Amino acid sequence: MILKKLQLTNFRCFKELSVELHPRLNVFVGNNGKGKTAILDGIAVGLGAVLTHLPEIKGINFRSNDRWQDEKMKQAPYVRVMLETTAGIRWDRTEKRDQSKQTQQEIPQDKKLGELHQFLEETINGIQADLPTKLPVLVYYGTDRASRSSLSNSVPRDFKKTFNRFKALEDAIKPSSRVDFMLERFAFQEDIERREKENREDLGYR
Structure with a gap:
């Protein structure tokens, strides 16, 4: 599993960020507080969906302070992390600010986890059947x-x-x-x- 693209929406210091990733090596350079760690943590949250779907494993999820805030400390209605692999598998994770209908109306359609789960099902079934199967390296x-x-x-x-x-x-x-x-x-x-x-x-x- 090699990541190709990362997209952050309302995640920490980023209102919107899209990053095309190199398949071999990526280096993020910037001053303190400019979002280098936020990018890595965003990737970790996205990959948390991989671990959560595996047997007996629990991945990390969003934290309450991950949602972007404006100057008046008002939180965005939702936070989203989208990942895409070089194999074309695409998924996202979204967390709402609250359960109100108004908040729901402000959230664009998400991709969900269907493609990721389909990929992982083949991996899980192969390992459970004791077949030569590759696990993602994370x-x-x-x-x-x-x-x-x-x-x-x-x-x-x-x-x-x-x-x-x-x-x-x-x-x-x-x-x-x-x-x-x-x-x-x-x-x-x-x-x-x-x-x-x-x-x-x-x-x-x-």
């Missing part, structure tokens, strides 16, 4: 990604014994590290290696 490295804030005070001894492929994307677009999950994964792999050594009666096996 990751958001924030400025505090290297912090150890997610590491528990005491290292748990009851590590998880099973992992599915979908879990690899859990919290992938949250700009923070997942040290506990990494430790559990390492312990899981070491346990597999230990059992294989015992079965082979070969302590040098790796």
Whole structure:
């Protein structure tokens, strides 16, 4: 999954923004407070729909302060993020300011998530059937990604014994590290290696 286009409407500092993305590399340069992080967070919100549709995974959603505000602090009637991939898959996420009919009338027609879900259904079914299937690669490295804030005070001894492929994307677009999950994964792999050594009666096996 390679993103081709991002469109933000009433998202934070942007009343309207459309960005054509390069398939290999994109670099955003600007002064502080000009919206570089808003662009990345907008992409993360859009990709949150991908994670939310996968089994046992929850993606991020809009926050209350994501809606654009005018000089009088009045919020826009809605906020929307639209993403399009190089394969032509297009979807958007929209959140209304409130549930009133007047607000609803101010919101243009949305694309919704149909095309995205159709693409993901094929991926989900392939993985559940244990077929060779590619998962989208999604990751958001924030400025505090290297912090150890997610590491528990005491290292748990009851590590998880099973992992599915979908879990690899859990919290992938949250700009923070997942040290506990990494430790559990390492312990899981070491346990597999230990059992294989015992079965082979070969302590040098790796």
